[in-house]
Amino acid sequence: MKYMVVTIKDVAKEAGVSPGTVSRVLSGQKKFYGPKAEAKVLEAAAKLGYQKNILASNLVKKKNNVIAVVISSVQTNFADSIIRGINKVASENNFDVIYTYTTSLDEGNQPHVIDMLTSRRVSGIVLASVILDKESITKIERADIPYTFVSITPENETRTISSDDVDIGYQATKYLINQGHRRIGLAGLDNQYYTGKRRFEGYKKALKEINVSPKKEWLFPGDYSYESGYDALKYYKKIQNVTAVITASDTCAVGMLNSATDNGVRIPEELSILSIDGTNLCEIARPRLTSVSQNFEEMGQQGILALIDMIKFKSTEISRKVIDVKIDERDSVKRI
Amino acid sequence: MKYMVVTIKDVAKEAGVSPGTVSRVLSGQKKFYGPKAEAKVLEAAAKLGYQKNILASNLVKKKNNVIAVVISSVQTNFADSIIRGINKVASENNFDVIYTYTTSLDEGNQPHVIDMLTSRRVSGIVLASVILDKESITKIERADIPYTFVSITPENETRTISSDDVDIGYQATKYLINQGHRRIGLAGLDNQYYTGKRRFEGYKKALKEINVSPKKEWLFPGDYSYESGYDALKYYKKIQNVTAVITASDTCAVGMLNSATDNGVRIPEELSILSIDGTNLCEIARPRLTSVSQNFEEMGQQGILALIDMIKFKSTEISRKVIDVKIDERDSVKRI
């Protein structure tokens, strides 16, 4: 069965009023129509199964109440929380949200994704856990679309809602120190991007406070992945020189945990693990993972909030916002 | 810095040609413009930083090459695979894809999400792992938008790409039978929707072939969740009457595994677990989970393919397609 698409004109004819009136009624401009007109229009619209063509409406209004979220398609298990936060606040504020997945920097579908968003004139963009190439940023700015980063803070970027990575590194290290550890590993962190560098900074800072200078061999860089963690454990088992290690992510920590099982290392008896992120993986893992937990849902909420602010008030002010982290003590760190 | 939005007219003026020509060049209608015009237009467009307003274009063309994917926001860990499959095929076919997350049936933001999609005149909708209320389906059909279900097959629905749930239940059970099991549990499945009922059917069928009739107490219904699995293990430990259990999902299986650890039950020595889904959780879990694996990426690909077909050829034919499952043997099932 084919339905023809019904326009405002059809409704107008059916209701015996002008298109203008239909438009006014349907967009609820209360002061500009009478009750009898309203009744007729509503009835006609319902009868015809009318549905507004938002695209046409947006075209003339030169606005578009949809916010686009760009998510890294790299397997990040905290995306769910960010999405939850975003959806909640967006719907409270009557914005629609669409999500798009993009590959990482190097693979290069980013420009295309951004093109699609700017050419569709979305009213705002949140970059969730992605690092964007310079070209794409320029495009967004040329299109005059407000945007904000969430969860990942690129270097030199000020429009961003995230945890303070120095703080994460610092608190993680400090916690282990307080549990009696002195030789502390750092596993799975990249050392090319901002995040890795900053966490490392915090790590050094905490260590410095107790006058220990981190040895190069305590570091096992990686890419936040399960595999990084898996390999890290084997490495630390070999060097036998740390009593605890901080992992770059929960996924990475689980990799270490499994590697420990597979290689006969008991956690936390022989080695303590402190994870960064605090997603539900920490509860699911055995032993449950003690973590420096980020509040991803809050990031999503604050991100959208900041964005809506920029959209509504065309405010161009810097929106750097830091979301606090906390330590969740579970079973993977041993006091020594 | 404010950029003004530049239109086709601006480009035309800058290039010294008519808007029509600009449009033709920019949409690459090769046969309708000369090289000198092309050069001028391209240069002017680049200089001005012109970007097409797709909304206006779509309005006149009465089409919109974006496909929307509606995903259940319920924590499903196989969404990633579906998304990967979808993105791959869509981009190969020059369709843009946007994703929206909807809550489950009962919570009721579904109508709103569907409204936003139909009023934006997306050219197709894939319902990924969601069950849609009747009202929403009607809306989509009234809007004359092609759609297809992926991964979940609602009762009486024919436009769907998914595994055969009877087959899943059958193969799972059969596999355990071949491993020597006779008393087989079924945990975490719902018994109200189609999926649960169908898998149960397959389960009974396999059992019937060896002349055993399933006992009611072998069943522990649930909602596919980690918690369902966690509770299931305690239940089976108490009744002590099955040697193996089939879990509704990988998440559910992991729940059982952890519950086993916490309750001192050894897997697979004391109880075998066969999971359904086969996501990367199976590799991550310890012991690694033997599973009936669904090919989610393939579902995504086939789903989009079917949809594009409907869009291009306005074909209205039934698109039921079954994606084969396979058994991945790992370490959670013991031969007895």
Place this chain on the structure above:
DNA sequence: ATGAAAGCGCTAACAC
């Protein structure tokens, strides 16, 4: 309070 008419940015005839 309502109708008529212009126009959002673009494309697709239709001329030439």
Place this chain on the structure above:
DNA sequence: GTGTTAGCGCTTTCAT
């Protein structure tokens, strides 16, 4: 090949 024009479906002055 290229310019001109009408019009996609809607909103919004401007009259009345």
